[in-house]
Amino acid sequence: MSFRKRNVGISDGRRPQPTVPVASTPVRLPGVRPSAADGRPVTSTGSASFDGLFAGHGGLPLGTSILLEESGTTDYAGALLRFYAAEGLMQGHYIHVVGLPEQWGRELPGLASESSKKSVETPHDDKMKIAWRYERLGQHGTDMAARDRTPVAATDMVSVQSGPQQTPFCHTFDLSKRLVHPPTAQVKFLRPDPNPTKTCFASILSELTSVVKSTTPDTIHRFIVPSLMSPALYPLHSSMPEQILSFQHSIRKLLAAYPNRLTLIQTLPLSLYPRSSGLTKWVELLSDGVYELTPFPHSADAEFAKSRDPNTKEEPPQGLLRVHKLPILHDLGSGTPLADTDWTFTLSRRKFTIKPFNLPPIEGDTDAQQAAPKDDQPKKAEMDF
């Protein structure tokens, strides 16, 4: 049992602090707010919990790129990409998707309805009474739910100041619903060039550059590059170092040329390109933030669930999320370092939750623990002082 405060959530770091803004945007752009740490513009990834993992900035800083690595055959990183795209659509950002069919755009998660949100908040009746004086503090579970939403509530107020219509900084999405695209939605699907004699990313890059160039300075663009170098989506020669690294470098060029208008999330299958390979390391070095998702094997998952208190409605964690590099913090030193590098994630229907990683107490052994004293304890008479 440690003495660390357990009720400190990961959203804690983004409490607005009175700091001098570094780069203040005169016009408030949709879905963009100043960072709580140093005032640089940040945007939401579509998952409030993931927004909390950006070194106290409270969102993905504009002009940065994120690499999500995932091992195994699961697609948790893909779910984060869906949230990221859906959030962009709700904020009126331009979305550019590389390598995926247009079908993907039609299957983005829809907005969670208000009523379903409320049902989560209502405390369950079969609660155990511990002490009446603690009652006003509320249930543990609802506390968590409320805390998850605090950043949303805070940003609501920010957007109220900025304009008449209330658009929250981060929406809540429901994976079981389909997003109704707003009429102004701008989603582009870009295909890599299959011709092996050419660089397969050249056409994508020229298109991206021309679109960004042709739009007005108040438009925000989101780039989505799923399963980098995976043979399912890209031609085989895309994994040659000169091709993929030149692409990564060109992406950095774009981000540097339009520092306050673009963000990028790309995912990488670690089973194909392990972290111990030099190529993966270079892709990491050219990204501003690096996060690794390691899903737990299924059996361990079930065991984990069994060991937990069946009364809590918390879902068991589905995997480990490790933070290898944070945008802005490691390059510029601005922001607050996270308390830990290891986190667990849970993907439920409605949200992607990230919590600090801690092992539960071993509970399976209680019988042995209780039985042991009876048999083995020496009788008083036998004890020789």
Add this chain to the structure above:
Amino acid sequence: MSSSMPPVLASYVQQCIDDRSLTTLTSVLDTPTNWLLIRFLVSALQKSNHGNSAAAAQSRGAPANNYKVIFVSVFRSFDTWSELARKCGVNLQDAVASSKLCYIDGLAVGGNSPIGAMPLENLTLRDLNLCLISAIKVLSAEDPSSKILVIIDGIDFLLACQPKTSSNDIQQVLLELQSLVHGVVTTCAADSALLHSTDASATPLELEHTTLARGLAHQARWLFQLRPLETGQSKEVSGSIRISRGGAWESNEGARDLVEGEWLFHFRNDEGVKVWGRGEA
């Protein structure tokens, strides 16, 4: 020396700038050399700021100590460097405008690099070399007595993204460069994934990188190695810095009392950098 320089490092950085030598800084993924590299740049520029008194000294016949810097950034933006330099009290834009600094931009595409920066259109060693030579010509034509310091960030990336470039080519270019200018400071990634050479399964990219990293260590007079704590992440410590003598160290230089050592460092933009020994408060 500015107050942004940690006192422990000041004399080392000073000597690296004063000596005619190559200095290598190595980094790992989450401990980039940005903050250290910008302090080399700032130290050299601030020496150059004393240029007025140096010019006066020169008129009296004393040798000038006027520094000019060529800064090559292969994959980091000018905004990053200028934000870091601003915290050290130097405006890079002004330095470029007053031609104390020549910035060679590996990310030049839009209009965000400073006016007067040289774009590196093709990411090849040949282009970089041509760019450097023309920059040296321009700077030495303006003031032949000035000392030129070349700082290159990310030269190892040219090796990774160009299959035809070998580590020998890069070392060759650096040797030639050393004969042309006063000093060279370069960075190199030292992640373990890039440095397994004994492995039979190592890819050409990894092998070449290993050779380059070794070569740079042998060519350098001083090595600055940044790496994270082995015991895991901490809020109070960003990582450790080890300063050691490289292969170009000459034993008859013993008169200088700089010793090899390892310190911990903490890098926060608001507070600057703190460097201290293990066990010290």
